Amino acid sequence: MPALDIFSRLAVALAIGLMVGIERGWKARDAGDNDRAAGLRTFGLSGLMGGVAGALSLPLGPSILAAALLSYAGALGAFTWLEAQRKGNLSATTLVAGLLTFLLGAMATVGEPRAAIAAAVSMTVVLALRIQLHRWLAALTWPEIRAGLILLVMTFLLLPLLPDRPVDPWQAVNPHEVWLLAIMLALISFTGYIAVRIFGERMGVLVTAIAGGLASSTATTLTFARLGREQPQAVDLLAGGILISGAVMALRVLAVASALNPALGA
Structure with a gap:
């Protein structure tokens, strides 16, 4: 050397x-x-x-x-x-x-x-x-710890075991991709729960929508739609979160396109 x-x-x-x-x-x-x-x-x-x-x-x-x-x-x-x-x-x-x-x-x-x-x-x-x-550990509850452990098992234990290829005669169902979508839905739900606890209901939904738009606006939309069915009083807030997530997704696509091809971005 x-x-x-x-x-x-x-x-x-x-x-x-x-x-x-x-x-x-x-x-x-x-x-x-x-x-x-x-x-x-x-x-x-x-x-x-x-x-x-x-x-x-x-x-x-x-x-x-x-x-x-x-x-x-x-x-x-x-x-x-x-x-x-x-x-x-x-x-x-x-x-x-x-x-x-x-x-x-x-x-x-x-x-x-x-x-x-x-x-x-x-x-x-x-x-x-x-x-x-x-302080954060003392504030945790057992259901929160259990949800986090389930998410870790889904991601690091079960996901690698699933075949990353279509398994049906029509070549349409990929178990790895389906399970990955389930993980994203669970992750966005968990992130939203933590964000609401930390920032309050309105800011928590905003933070989750922005983060979800960066990851998957589709998963964010599905998650917020399910929450809207369970919590009708928060439908307007969750609908706003879906719109924000879609806007973030559009900005993300624009940023990537501009980075790869400035003329296409323009």
């Missing part, structure tokens, strides 16, 4: 650690420098350590990376345990975040740096939204 490439990848590894360290350090900004197991400097060095271990594993073999990971995990685990003993805090977030930072630093040097950066950003967002996520 060229030296310039190694330096840039190590810089990415360090940046990953510093990004996570800023979030962790800000959360513990009221604590003293020696009153926490890991902060900005520790996480920054953790990412860089993972990057160095990954770089060394290229000429020396993967055992170097494995040994470095085990040593790091043992040291960080010991300090995290001492901190938990002193504070009475049983959270393993710092330990998991540290291990993931080390691994992403290694991934930046021996794997795909862009994927490592994307994973680090995702981790930082999850860490930063701790209070909001806990």
